[in-house]
Amino acid sequence: MHYSPCFHFLLPCLVYSFAVAFLTLRATFVNSWIRDSAATHYISFLEIDWDQISKIVEKLTDRNEYQGIGLLNFNDSEIDQWKQLIPDAEHVILHLDYVSNNITWEALYPEWIDEEEEFEVPTCPSLPKLKVPGKPRIDLVAVKLPCNKSESWSRDVARFHLQLEAARIAASSKGYHPVRVLILTDCFPIPNLFICKELLIREGNVWLFQPNLNTLRNKLQLPIGSCELAVPLKAKGQFETKCMMLVDVILRLELEEESEKWGGRGGGATIRSLALLSLVNICWSKNFYSERAHREAYATILHSAHIYVCGAIAAAQSIRMAGSTRDLVILVDETITEYHRGGLEAAGWKIHTIQRIRNPKAEKDAYNEWNYSKFRLWQLTDYDKIIFIDADLLILRNIDFLFEMPEITATGNNATLFNSGVMVVEPSNCTFQLLMDHINEFVSYNGGDQGYLNEVFTWWHRIPRHMNFLKHFWEGDEEEKKEMKTRLFGADPSILYVLHYLGNKPWLCFRDYDCNWNVDILQEFASDVAHKRWWKVHDAMPGNLQKFCLLRSKQKAALEWDRRQAEKGNYTDGHWKIKIKDKRLKTCFEDFCFWESMLWHWGETNWTDNATVALAPPAITTRSLSSL
Incomplete structure (x- = not known):
């Protein structure tokens, strides 16, 4: 009789067979788990209110002409509901491969990329594209989005991926028929991809958009994140x-x-x-950059800070010196006096008076108490595009080409965030309302408007840092790096497009040297070369505008106090030894001019500045800067 080899070793064979089966099953389970773990990010637990969708569909007067409806991220039972709702259309099931778990938001929005391409050419991760069977005409794209509010839902890669692909399907439409995008979500869609001005109907968590397909196509040609430059450093528009x-x-x-x-x-x-x-x-023709020039403007804002008036005047001067003729718009609140408004108008700014917006998470009288007033930029609806600029920077080269870019275009800041000091904005009252509606919901990482805007506009487009170059030497900068920055600050003709002055501002220092040198914690912002650059723009201003850069007595005392502290500390840079020749030292425009006496009690907690400022509006000759 022939016996199987396992006959004498029945138990070991059974153990072996079970082990093989278990390992095979385990491998299958692990592979499935890895695949499904990515899929879980795409799952939306939203309960669909079909009555809401039915109401929206009934309002679409051309629904009977629909040839195709693209359905993305719906389960089988939900697809059946769609077929019952619009039975005559072809229902195209859109299959999207999931993004792997190793593609994080930080991969799409890295803190740093090699903009100069010295060592590598920056590239973005590749996201799977939708697979559309055949070439059907699609009149409506419907997508269901996840919204996990326990996490950072606005930086959810799966959620972003679904919206991006829904937009691509809409933008790929041929012909002249409109394409609608219906989004089901408890969290608002990407506000600068599906813009609120194109929102036709909203019922609860159902949003119906009719996007401008040409605009959408242009946006989708940009890199998917800040992992690549939206405007190459070597070709600006x-x-x-x-x-x-x-x-x-x-x-x-x-x-x-x-x-x-x-x-x-x-x-x-x-x-x-x-x-x-x-x-x-x-x-240099009038139509060089855009036929829409009259609908485009530079804008800045002053609230509760008259000390930035001089900076805003210099910024206007620099814009005109760089060759731009776009409108200049400045938002001011009631704290900016008629005297200062006169100077701003003479510099070319069109003044819009606003009511301040309080940051609900700021403490009373804190530096950031009113900085949410920047949201008022979105109410400048006389313009299609604005380039917002902080009042403490200079435009060294014309950046009008940025008007060709969409909202939000900016330089990188840190982590996945953009710097709002220079940014392209598309004014819209409904976007303003969106910002206001969520003012208590989002937590700003820095307590200010920049942090808040980064929570709302997580999809932004990176431009080279030369377009908002910070006057700052990082602690880790090597000597070669510091020398390179210094050369950039002083290059003539300029290599930088925008120079952003951090720390103590040039007009609040004596012109002889950068007063950041005299404060230990501010020395990282000190540069005499950049300081001199600002004063070159100042000196090109008409004399009647230079008056707005005079120093108050209290500021002179503060500068002398810092100088004495630097002398006491024997700071090695030696700037405290430099004799001040700035004529503003002996120029006084206030009732109280004996600033030296302020130093007798400087630093005492119970001392207050009783010096009053009596300013009469100066004899200002309004002069266009376009000729400068």
């Missing part, structure tokens, strides 16, 4: 690229002309003249 190409041609002709001098040939100068004429016609 379509029009400037044309200018750069012409400049390159002219430079080559210059070289050819030099060689022609030796070769006996002529004609180079004539060709160069024609090229120069073309450059002027293209680069």
Whole structure:
């Protein structure tokens, strides 16, 4: 009789068989678990109110003409409901592969990328694209989104992925028929992808949009995150690229002309003249950047801080010196006096008086108590686009090309965040209302408007830091890095587009040197070269505007106090030894001018500044800066 080998070893064989089966099952389970763990992020536990959807569908007068409805992230029973709701249309089930767990929000929005491409070319992670069977016409894209409010739902990669692909399907539509996007979510959709001005109907957690497909296509051509530059450092916009190409041609002709001098040939100068004429016609014509120029403006804001008036005047001066003729709009509150408003108007700012918006999470009289007033920018609906700029920066090169960019376009700050010191905004009353509606919900990481805006606009577009270059030497900067920054601060013609002055502001220092040197914790912001750069712009201002940069007596005392502390500490930079020649030291425009006496009690907690400021509106000659 033939026996199986397992007959004598029945128990070991059974154990072996069970072990193989278990390991096979375990491997299958693990693979499934890995796959399904990514899928769980896409699951929406939203209970659909079909009555709400039915009400919306009934309002679509052209629904009987719908040929196709794309359904994304719905389960089988929900798909059946859709088929009953609009039975005559083709229901296209959209299959989307999930993003792997290793693609995090930090991968899409890294803190740093190699903008200059010195070591690598920055690239964004690849997100799976929707698979659409055949080429059906889709009139309505419906998507169901997760919204886990226990986590940072606005930075949920799965949620972002679903919205991005829903937008792509809509944007891929051919022909002239409108495409609607219906989003089911308890959390508001990405506000600068599906914009509120294009919201047709909202019923509870059902949002129906009819996007401008051309605008949507342009947005979707941008990198998916800040992992790549939206505006390459070497090509700033379509029009400037044309200018750069012409400049390159002219430079080559210059070289050819030099060689022609030796070769006996002529004609180079004539060709160069024609090229120069073309450059002027293209680069400096009224229509150079945009036919929408009258609907675009630079904007800044002053609230509770008249000390920034001088900075705003200098910023206006720098914009005109850089060649921009766009409108300048400034938001001010009631604390900005008529005297200061006169100076701002003379500098070219169009003044809009606003009511301040209190930060509900700020303490009374804190520095950030009223900084949510920046939300008023979205109420400037006379304009389609504005470039917001802080009042403590200079525009060194024309940045009008940024008007071609969508909301929100900005430089990186830290972590996954953008710096709101320079940003492109698209005014809209409904966006303003969105910001106000969630004012108590979101927690700002820094207690200010920048932190809040970063919670609302998590989808933003990175521009090179040269367009908002911070006057700051990081603690870890090597000497070579510091020298490079210093060269950038002083380069003429400028390499930087925008120089942003952190720490003590130049107009609040004596012009002789950067007063940040005299305060230990502010030395990281100190640069005499950048300081000199600001004063060069100041000196180009009309004399009647320079008066708004005079120093108050109290500020002179503060500067002297800091200088004495630096002397006492024997600061090695030695700036405290420099004799002040700034004429503003001996110029007084207040009733109280004996600032030295303030130092007798400086630093005492029970001492108050009783000096009063009696300012009469100066004789200001309103003068356009466009000619400067």
